[in-house]
Amino acid sequence: MAFDSARTSEASDRRPEQAIGHANGGALVPGLKNGATPPPTYLTHRLRLNPNSDHRPDNYEGLDLEFSPLIFSSLERYLPPNLLHQARDVKLNYMSEILLRYYPENERIRLQKHREYRQKIISNYQRLHLELYNNMHPTNFFVPSFLKAINENTEQAFRNIMSEPSPGIFTFEMLQPRFCEMLLAEVENFEKWVHETKFRIMRPSTMNKYGAALDDFGMRKMLEKLMEDFIRPISKVFFPEVGGSILDSHHGFVLEYGIDRDVDMGFHVDDSEVSLNVCVGKQFSGGELFFRGVRCDEHVNTETKPEEVFDYSHVPGSAVLHRGRHRHGARATTAGNRMNLLLWCRSSVFRESRKYQKDFSSWCAECKREKKERQRQSVAAIDMKEITGHAEEGGANCSLS
Numbered sequence: 588m589a590f591d592s593a594r595t596s597e598a599s600d601r602r603p604e605q606a607i608g609h610a611n612g613g614a615l616v617p618g619l620k621n622g623a624t625p626p627p628t629y630l631t632h633r634l635r636l637n638p639n640s641d642h643r644p645d646n647y648e649g650l651d652l653e654f655s656p657l658i659f660s661s662l663e664r665y666l667p668p669n670l671l672h673q674a675r676d677v678k679l680n681y682m683s684e685i686l687l688r689y690y691p692e693n694e695r696i697r698l699q700k701h702r703e704y705r706q707k708i709i710s711n712y713q714r715l716h717l718e719l720y721n722n723m724h725p726t727n728f729f730v731p732s733f734l735k736a737i738n739e740n741t742e743q744a745f746r747n748i749m750s751e752p753s754p755g756i757f758t759f760e761m762l763q764p765r766f767c768e769m770l771l772a773e774v775e776n777f778e779k780w781v782h783e784t785k786f787r788i789m790r791p792s793t794m795n796k797y798g799a800a801l802d803d804f805g806m807r808k809m810l811e812k813l814m815e816d817f818i819r820p821i822s823k824v825f826f827p828e829v830g831g832s833i834l835d836s837h838h839g840f841v842l843e844y845g846i847d848r849d850v851d852m853g854f855h856v857d858d859s860e861v862s863l864n865v866c867v868g869k870q871f872s873g874g875e876l877f878f879r880g881v882r883c884d885e886h887v888n889t890e891t892k893p894e895e896v897f898d899y900s901h902v903p904g905s906a907v908l909h910r911g912r913h914r915h916g917a918r919a920t921t922a923g924n925r926m927n928l929l930l931w932c933r934s935s936v937f938r939e940s941r942k943y944q945k946d947f948s949s950w951c952a953e954c955k956r957e958k959k960e961r962q963r964q965s966v967a968a969i970d971m972k973e974i975t976g977h978a979e980e981g982g983a984n985c986s987l988s
């Protein structure tokens with residue numbers, strides 16, 4: 588069977604990582620095509636003005652939702668009385684349709700198309716390892732040292748299992764070999780299915796021809812848990828200035844490198860606040876990550892200082908955690924095959940607040956240098972004023988005497 592799936596949806600999820608300079612520049616995602624379905628109006632869907640405060644709303648946790656579960660349980664009290672005791676799915680659909688009205692039109696169409704696209708994959712693709720999709724068993728996924736640090740949840744516990752070979756780049760052992768094997772096999776199985784059915788899938792980013800967006804094929808809940816319970820506690824300690832403690836959405840995917848896959852990855856920044864990059868396997872040479880300092884939008888193309896140069900060689904099972912704005916790229920994988928699991932963690936609150944700021948000296952190295960320079964100049968100006976001030980005083984005194 589063949590699918591002609593929706594490739595039209597503008598994948599803002601995988602809005603690329605911003606490519607830097609001209610090195611392997613990532614092409615921009617094409618805009619929405621003309622002739623897209625007009626937005627539905629749902630005139631029949633209304634809420635009450637006053638909430639039914641006696642009503643006990645359903646629990647919407649653990650569902651694959653576009654909005655926070657709390658929004659649904661809070662909104663439920665405003666449903667028309669005849670809906671209050673309907674099945675949860677009925678209420679959910681009703682409220683989703685209302686909420687979507689408030690989305691910008693393009694975004695709403697994108698969401699809807701993407702949901703259909705996901706649904707097509709989920710209902711047709713035969714899963715190999717159900718364990719990857721259902722309830723996560725941390726002891727099967729993670730090495731004991733990592734779990735111990737997460738359970739202790741202190742900076743010292745995290746530091747005990749981590750190296751920080753260059754400021755803001757943390758490396759540590761994370762995944763169990765068995766988990767890596769399962770994920771490798773699942774992705775191979777998925778690629779085989781894509782090939783056989785000629786399903787046109789959206790690759791995880793515009794800079795890749797291979798790889799798979801794990802969220803699209805059903806691992807969204809598992810990856811959400813990975814972010815919330817494992818990455819956010821660490822980011823809270825090491826990346827608070829970029830919203831590390833309030834990460835609230837993610838884009839999870841695998842990238843496949845090798846002679847018959849993607850070879851390398853150009854110099855870029857990620858569309859994330861915090862990025863987790865874990866090598867899953869298998870055997871390979873090359874493929875080193877190269878890092879070149881953290882930069883805001885305005886400074887993304889400024890030169891690298893010698894102390895910012897850092898290269899990292901992947902080890903299967905081991906993770907690298909860094910700010911999304913830490914400029915980096917991947918050298919060519921020269922032999923064998925390499926697969927990496929990436930989790931781009933984002934904070935909507937941080938993104939909103941960033942719109943109103945100009946000075947990012949708490950994380951952009953160039954903003955920090957500029958700020959220091961401004962401070963140095965203003966101190967120098969004050970010193971100069973004092974010197975000339977005293978000289979004038981001295982001069983006046985002279986003339987009086």
Ligand SMILES: [Zn+2]
Pocket residue numbers: 882883884885886947951952953954955
């Ligand atoms: Zn800056």
